[in-house]
Amino acid sequence: MRRSLKTKLFLSILLLTSIILGLVWFFNVKYLDSYYIERKKDNLVSYSNHIKNIYKGDTRKIYDELERIENLIGGNITIVASNGEIEYPISYRPQYGRMGRGFIPISKEDLKEILSGSTVIKIFKHPKFDIRILSVVTPLSSDKILIIQSSVASIEEGIDIIKDYYIYIAIISLIIGIILTFILTKIITEPILRLNKVARKMANLDFSHKYNVVSRDEIGQLGESLNYLSEKLSFTIDELNKANKKLREDIEKERRLDKMRKEFISNVSHELKTPIALIKGYAEGLKDNVIDDIESKNFYCEVIMDEAEKMSKLVKDLLDLSQLESGHYSLNKEKFNICNLVDKILNKYSPIFKEKNINVSIKKDDDKMYVNGDRVRLEQVLVNLINNALNHIGAERVLEVTIRRLSNNAIISIYNSGSFIPEDEIDRIWESFYKVDKSRARKYGGTGLGLSIVKNILKLHNSNYGVRNVKNGVEFWFELELISIDNKNY
Numbered sequence: 001m002r003r004s005l006k007t008k009l010f011l012s013i014l015l016l017t018s019i020i021l022g023l024v025w026f027f028n029v030k031y032l033d034s035y036y037i038e039r040k041k042d043n044l045v046s047y048s049n050h051i052k053n054i055y056k057g058d059t060r061k062i063y064d065e066l067e068r069i070e071n072l073i074g075g076n077i078t079i080v081a082s083n084g085e086i087e088y089p090i091s092y093r094p095q096y097g098r099m100g101r102g103f104i105p106i107s108k109e110d111l112k113e114i115l116s117g118s119t120v121i122k123i124f125k126h127p128k129f130d131i132r133i134l135s136v137v138t139p140l141s142s143d144k145i146l147i148i149q150s151s152v153a154s155i156e157e158g159i160d161i162i163k164d165y166y167i168y169i170a171i172i173s174l175i176i177g178i179i180l181t182f183i184l185t186k187i188i189t190e191p192i193l194r195l196n197k198v199a200r201k202m203a204n205l206d207f208s209h210k211y212n213v214v215s216r217d218e219i220g221q222l223g224e225s226l227n228y229l230s231e232k233l234s235f236t237i238d239e240l241n242k243a244n245k246k247l248r249e250d251i252e253k254e255r256r257l258d259k260m261r262k263e264f265i266s267n268v269s270h271e272l273k274t275p276i277a278l279i280k281g282y283a284e285g286l287k288d289n290v291i292d293d294i295e296s297k298n299f300y301c302e303v304i305m306d307e308a309e310k311m312s313k314l315v316k317d318l319l320d321l322s323q324l325e326s327g328h329y330s331l332n333k334e335k336f337n338i339c340n341l342v343d344k345i346l347n348k349y350s351p352i353f354k355e356k357n358i359n360v361s362i363k364k365d366d367d368k369m370y371v372n373g374d375r376v377r378l379e380q381v382l383v384n385l386i387n388n389a390l391n392h393i394g395a396e397r398v399l400e401v402t403i404r405r406l407s408n409n410a411i412i413s414i415y416n417s418g419s420f421i422p423e424d425e426i427d428r429i430w431e432s433f434y435k436v437d438k439s440r441a442r443k444y445g446g447t448g449l450g451l452s453i454v455k456n457i458l459k460l461h462n463s464n465y466g467v468r469n470v471k472n473g474v475e476f477w478f479e480l481e482l483i484s485i486d487n488k489n490y
Contacts, residue, residue, distance in 0.1 A: 004189075009188060010182060013181040017174065017177040018174070024166075028166060032159055032162070036155055037152065037155060040134055041136070044136040045138075047069050047073065047148060051065075051077070051146055051148075059087050063088075074151065074154055075148065076147075078147040082145075114137055114138065114145055120136075120138070121136050123135070132153060134149065134151075135148070136148045136149075191215075192219065194212070195219070195222060195223060197209070198230070199226065202233065211226055211227055278307045282303050283304060329460065331461070332376070333372050334372070334375055335483060337369065338378075339364055339369050339403055341378065343362075346362060353399070356393075358390070359398050359399070363401070363403070364402075365404050365405040366403075366405055369482055370485055371480040371481065373480060374457075374461070380454075381453075381478070384450040386414060389476070393417060394417040396473075397417065401413070401414055402415070406479075408482050409482060410481075414476050414477075415470065415475040419474075423469075426467060426469070430452060430455040433448035433452075434448055454478075461480065463478050465477065465479070
């Protein structure tokens with residue numbers, strides 16, 4: 001069974017407390033009796049020395065002090081002369097005191113030793129009262145002996161009382177120890193549990209939780225280290241995630257580029273294959289003189305020239321797109337009136353509009369709207385959008401150009417009547433070589449690069465652009481930022 005640190009610490013401190021209490025109990029039981037008796041002996045010897053110092057040959061002068069000492073030791077004091085006469089107590093009664101004075105335990109050997117100046121300490125059993133008595137016998141003067149006696153029974157009784165009292169103290173101490181141990185373990189383990197909680201959050205890559213440092217001890221320092229580690233890990237993992245994200249984006253970009261290269265090669269090959277085949281076929285026909293009349297020869301030559309022109313246009317568009325997508329192309333910006341540029345282009349296309357019987361209209365909020373941009377490239381944008389409108393115009397034959405002012409922007413839109421662009425393809429028409437109707441694109445000679453060129457030119461101008469299906473047709477639009485100028489003679 002798994003035990004928590006709090007439980008282990010609680011049991012360890014409780015065990016230590018129990019061991020200490022047990023050792024104290026053991027030493028009390030084993031050695032307290034001996035220790036107490038030794039202390040009692042030292043005490044009696046000390047009193048005997050005190051009496052020696054104050055005794056001047058007359059016990060009546062120290063009578064009160066002797067009685068005081070008797071009361072203190074709970075025993076008897078006897079002073080005996082060498083002839084056997086008892087000098088103290090003055091009125092000797094054999095049964096005086098708690099132990100009586102009828103028995104003095106001095107053997108001949110002890111007496112010789114005492115008379116020679118030594119102190120004899122003995123514990124003997126009283127023959128009448130059946131109790132053990134501690135006796136200290138020492139020479140008081142050259143012809144007198146001092147005997148101090150104290151009952152060992154009183155000592156043993158005191159020791160028993162102390163032992164019993166210790167049991168209660170031990171029980172109370174154990175209870176208090178359990179309570180204090182519980183409180184102490186909670187105080188010690190609470191910060192560790194909070195540290196563990198933060199560490200578990202970190203293991204789950206959640207670095208939002210921090211340890212609240214409230215002390216400057218080792219646990220507080222550990223908390224600070226854990227917080228620092230959390231911040232470093234959070235920063236490092238964020239950096240790794242960013243690097244991984246960038247790496248994934250780079251890999252995806254490389255895949256897209258590789259796919260685009262393959263598609264580019266495939267599209268260019270496809271776009272060049274047909275005109276090359278036509279040029280080759282008609283050229284071989286001319287070489288082999290398969291026709292004799294001038295009119296047919298002129299037709300062959302016109303086909304060859306027309307296909308060569310298409311190839312030239314494709315190459316030119318490819319070069320333009322390559323420059324724009326390289327990221328190194330610089331716009332030649334200038335200030336000009338966008339309305340004048342639109343009018344110029346529509347005038348240039350007027351013969352084509354008449355030839356194709358197209359109803360063209362233009363709407364402007366103002367005749368003078370000045371922008372700062374590359375005039376040549378923006379003309380290319382307008383030409384490509386008008387060509388795209390002409391190539392996809394419907395039976396209504398309507399083409400409408402609108403220039404509106406919205407806040408600080410000029411919004412130029414080109415509408416043509418005709419079929420809608422499928423919603424799932426409306427975002428892909430800006431891709432290179434993408435054609436909604438491939439068979440029709442071949443018929444009008446489109447390369448599929450015009451709108452891609454438009455997109456890149458407008459991106460260089462930081463302009464918004466888009467296309468939407470509107471009522472009875474399609475509308476392409478883009479924005480240019482308007483500028484204010486003092487001299488408007490443009």
